[in-house]
Amino acid sequence: MTNLSDLFPAGAGKQVSFVADGAISAAGKPVILNSAGTVTPVGESTVSADIPYGSATDLSTSMNGSGQPLGIQFDPFNSGKVMAGFIDGSGYQNIRVGNYSGSTVTWGTTYVWLSDYIGTSPVVAFDPNNENEFVVVFKETGNDYRIQPGTLSGTVPTQGVKSQFMATHTIQMTNGMVAFDSNNTSTRTGVLVYVGTDGFGKFYDRAFTVSGTGGSAAITLGTQTEVDAGFSAEAYTSIAFNSTGTFVIGGRGDSTAYVFCYAGTVSGTTITRGTITQAASNYYAPGNVAIDPNAPTKFIISWNQSATNYSASVGTLSGTGNRTITFGTAQEIDNGDTGWAAAVTVFNPVTTGEFVMVHRAENPSAILQASLGTYSGTTITMGANYDFPVWGAYYGAACDISSGVFAVAYKNDTATDCEVDQGKFETQETNLTATNFIGISDAAILDTASGNVTIKGGIAATGLTSLTPGSDYYAQDDGTITTATAGKKIGKAMSATSINLEYQS
Secondary structure, three states: OOOHHHHOOOOOOOEEEEEEOOOEOOOOOEEEEOOOOOEEEOOEEEEOOEOOOOOOEEEEOOOOOOOOOOEEEEOOOOOOEEEEEEEOOOOOEEEEEEEEEOOEEEEOOOEEEEOOOOOOOOEEEEOOOOOOEEEEEEEOOOOOEEEEEEEEEOOEEEEOOOEEEEOOOOEOOOOOOEEEOOOOOOOEEEEEEEEEOOOOOEEEEEEEEEEOOHHHOEEEEOOOEEEEEOOOOOOOOEEEEOOOOEEEEEEEEOOOOEEEEEEEEEEOOEEEEOOOEEEEOOOOOEEEEEEOOOOOOEEEEEEEOOOOOEEEEEEEEEOHHHOEEEEOOOEEEEOOOOOOOOOEEEEOOOOOOEEEEEEEOOOOOOOEEEEEEEEEOOEEEEEEEEEOOOOEEEEEEEEOOOOOEEEEEEEEOOOOEEEEEEEEOOEEEEOOOOOOEEEEEOOOEOOOOEEEEEEOOOEEOOOOOOOOOOOEEEEOOOOOEEOOOOOEEEEEEEEOOEEEEOOOO
16 A cells, blocks of 8 residues: 555545536546536537627716717726716716626616716726726816826725826827726836827826825826827827736827827836837827737737728837837728727737727718727738627727626717627636536546546546645636646545545535
């Protein structure tokens, strides 16, 4: 006898015969118990994209104002939690927090961020390093523009201390004009980017830091820097950070007619910028910059190539601080009705290189459309187009951290209300839940045939190899058994070839 497990026969009295619902390929496979009393091997299956996914919900049944793109973001800590910024029938700036369960979102009470007629949507951004913390960018009367931190308790926010970042000129509020540096965990740092109407229009950025929580949360603003000039008052701006602390800012030039980006890094409230790099010389308005969360040196910038065409390009970051940008060849994405509305790109957080681009479909419908796409290197391949059944404008979009659900906030032009609809990327979904694991197969079992399974409370000792005695093992979503704690814990290895299957309900 060389191992403690040799004291017991395989199963140790816990072998039970089951009928297989689906073939079990070999011994040593984790299986689940079905409601019919049969067993099925743990595994994943492909679930096709579903757009639209469920039904649209109202943020507000009326909308009074110019309605710049509605802001929307998913909580990076809590899957399914979403925050939207919008204006109501009084022209007040509001935020609202909801929670998704599948395709259904349950919204909390509308919170009036500013109870004064402004007529433009606020912009929201979650802090990726501090749970329940966020900032809101909004406009007060005249040319008074503010950034203000907030803290969530459930779906109810508490406002911190607001700070003015523009007082002399009108700026274009755009969804995506503010973002936090997710790589900086010691200092709560972010960047604002905007265009003022002074002169021909000046392109500004400035860093900020946040301290405190709740009502004492406060902003410290860095120096406002004029990055370039010669822009339209309607110039769109956006910023996105990657996981290594590099940001990419996108915009459009008016006097020289081009779409551009530049990259940079932040230390405290000091920004170090790379060179402005042209993406295209034909444009109307660029959309948002979106960085692939699974490939941090890759991003997409989209724009209106003409009144009826959308185009996009893949950018690659390199060099010191990843502040050098190289663009691939610009590609026409869709021959749609831009209506001067930007195309908004959202990446799948699970699958590298996969994205959805939300835009207006081809005339005469002008309805919102989601187009699935992928990129390889710098080549974009567009897939299927899906229609949302609304004539939408002023839209923003964001994707959940893990579920594959993306949400689109927009003004429904036929009903003049603010709505949120959603879609879902193609996903791999597992049949393993927190409670349905029953045991490990003792042999291969054909579909509808009977065979033995060592159930919880027994010792599985067939079909298992290369285990580390004393280590905890987990059934993974794809049917493998490893020490990765993301899976469902099934027991502790007693030897290189046996696991004591702990009984857990």
